[in-house]
Amino acid sequence: MLFNLREQLKKHLEKSLREKLPATADLPPVELDIPADKVHGEFSCNIALKSAKLLQKPPIAIAEEFRAIVEGTLPADNELKDKIARVEVKKPGFINFFLTPKALYEIVSEIFKGGNNYGRSRFGQDKKVQVEFVSANPTGPLSVAHARQAAVGDALANILNFIGFEASREYYINDGGNQINLLGESIKCRTMELLGGTAELPENGYQGEYVKDMAREFIAQNKIKNLADINKQDPVSFKNYGVDHLLAVIRKDLEDFNVHFDCWTRETKVATKDSINAILDFLREKGHLYEKDSALWFKSTDFGDDKDRVVRKSDGSYTYLLPDIVYHKNKYDRGFEKLINLWGPDHHGYIPRIKAAAQALGKNPDSLNVLIVQLATIYREGKPVSMSTRRGEFISLREVIDEVGVDAARFFFLMRHINAHLDFDLELAKKETPENPVYYIQYAHARIHSINKKAQEAGLKQRENSFCLLNAPEELDLIKKLGSFPDMLFVCYHELDPYALMQYLHELAMAFHKFYDQHRVIGEDTNLSSERLALANATRIVLANGLRLLGLSTPERM
Known part of the structure; x- marks a missing residue:
């Protein structure tokens, strides 16, 4: 894979320059990047640019000197001598490396060797990570804002586990506080109305039709006959019923969205009086x-916050910050070394105080990452759909699932970086055309299964090593794209965002469709056909691995 080749080449560069240059030359670290334009090779190094001030020479002259050193030492490197086709220098001082077809062929063999585990690594060294996401107040069905967090958090946890972390998904149930009280009062109000009474909905109460539905179920469940029976109910029974009912709805919606939490933690169980x-x-x-x-x-200003924060008001009640500090201590006490919180944009100003809390607990602030997932706007027939849980005017996760399906919903919620606002076009998500990116990717996977069926009928078997005939530009470009799959997973880790993987899969599908459109996989030349069949199936493996990490299906027919 390209990752291993890059590491080998990086070590070779470091060793060669260290041995050939004066001991006084304290060079900056060697870094190899994958150029955006393939005309610059598979790897590009900017060490000459970074060394210009130190060596008191023009970067282009340093690059030429370093190239000569590398070209002189490569023949003695048994691992690399047959893998580097050429080294070239480009202004203002880049050193570009081009791989041989033999080096690229090894990528295909590595994919077959790894199979479903191609791209998996021990990078995380079993470090315990908690990814807490969605954590919506159980005051209504999940909205599309929660749905986007669900898609992002679940895919991120999948990727972290795939590269060697021990990532746990957690949903924090905010079942305490004023919003829950408002829910209970809203249900009680609707219950009275259904029995012929009058009641004024509390200010900021919940107005959705779902509240009336819960009131009907509450009446039936508790065998309430009249208004007098309502007054016999325990005052907290309304909110307790609402929380339990809505949690069941939320759990079902998330399960159907293919999001499975490892832990559901209640605020009322963690932030107790004693804790x-x-x-x-x-x-x-x-x-x-x-x-x-x-x-x-x-005293949060001691830890970088812009002002100190109240934790207990003058009336004796606690602010939201105090139970949140308790909860984060609970996380650390459970042995998590890294905490990742996915929050909505309305919590952006809350980050410094919770980071301050982590430091007050004696933890490294870098052990807590708070990711702000921007909102999503749903478009139906070109018009945005309103989003307000309290007013009851919103489109829920359930509605999106029912309208476009799980795969399209999850994919579309990942189609932008988490720090960018997302527009979700329902009509586009339902299209079964290349214009729909998730269809385009899954169609590539299904097409390869169709190719395999035809190959089986023709008695053609794929080759899994000793490749020598895949020399067309479209074939080599496709192999290079396959080889960069592990790198994309590390990009996702460093950005704590699965967007790069989504984008990669789309680019991989494009590379495959271009290869398929220009070259017959099953032709008269049996040797060439067996190698092209192998290339197609290597693509199928990587597509499937990537789709599974995003929580999507891998259809064999479409």
Whole structure:
């Protein structure tokens, strides 16, 4: 794979330059990038540009000197001498490396050797990571904003596990606080209305039709006959019923969306009176709390926040920050070395205080990553659909699944970087044409299964090693794209965003369709056909691995 070749070449460069240059030359680290334009080769190095000030020479002259060193040492490197076709220098001082077809052929063999595990690595060294995402208040069905977080968080956890981390998916149930009280009051109000009474919906109460549906079920479940029976109900029974009912709906929607959480954690079970008192004692002992204006303040400015934060109000009630500190301590106590929180854009200003809390707990702030997933706008027939849970005017995850299917929904929610707003076109997601990117990718996978069926009928078997006939530009370009699959997974890790993998799969499908449109896989030349069949199946393996990581199906027919 290209990743291994790049590491081999990087080590060769470092060793060669160290041996040939004066000991006083303290060169910057060698870095090899994959050029965006294939005319610049498979790898490009900018060390000459970075060394110009140190060596007091023009970058182009340094690049020529370094190229001569590398070309002189490559013949003695048994691992690389047959894999580097040529080394060239380009202004203003780049050193570009071109691979031989033999080096590229090894990529195809590696794919067959790895199979479903091609691209898998031990990079993460079993480091325990928690990915907490969605975590929507159980006050209504999941919206498309939650759906986007679900698609991103699940795919990111898949990728982390594939490259050697031990990633756990967690949903934090905010079943405490005023919003839950408002839900209970809203259900009670609708219950009274259904029984002929009058009741004013609380300010900021929930108005959706789903609240009326829950009120009907509450009446039936509790065998309520009249208004008098309502007053006999425990006041908290309305909100408890609402939370349990909506959690069941949320769980079902996520399961159907192919998102399976490892842990569901309730705020009411974590942020107990005892745990809150314990964290207050801990912070007070460390000198991170102080009293002011009858309130209790957290000295978050000691850890980079722009101002200190209240954790206990003057009336004795707690702010949201305090149970969140308790929850993050709970995460660390469970042995997670890295925490990844996916939040909506309305929480952006909350990041410095929760990072400050992590430091107050004695943790490295880099152990906590808070990712802001921007909102998504659903378009139907060219018009945006409104999004308001309280007003009841929104399109839910369930509606999107029912309208476009799980695969299209998940893919479309990944079609932009998480820090970019996303427009979701329902009509495009339903199209079965190349214009629809998920159809385009899955069609490439299905097409290869069709090729295999024809090959089987023709008695053609693929070759899995000793390739020598795949020399057309479209064939070599496709192999190079296949070889960069492991690199894309590392890009996803470093960006903590699965977008790069989505984009890669689309580019891979494009490379395959271009190869297929210009070259017959099953032809008269049996040897060439067996190699092209192998190339097609190597593409099928990588497409399938990538689709599974994104949580999508791998259809054999379309």
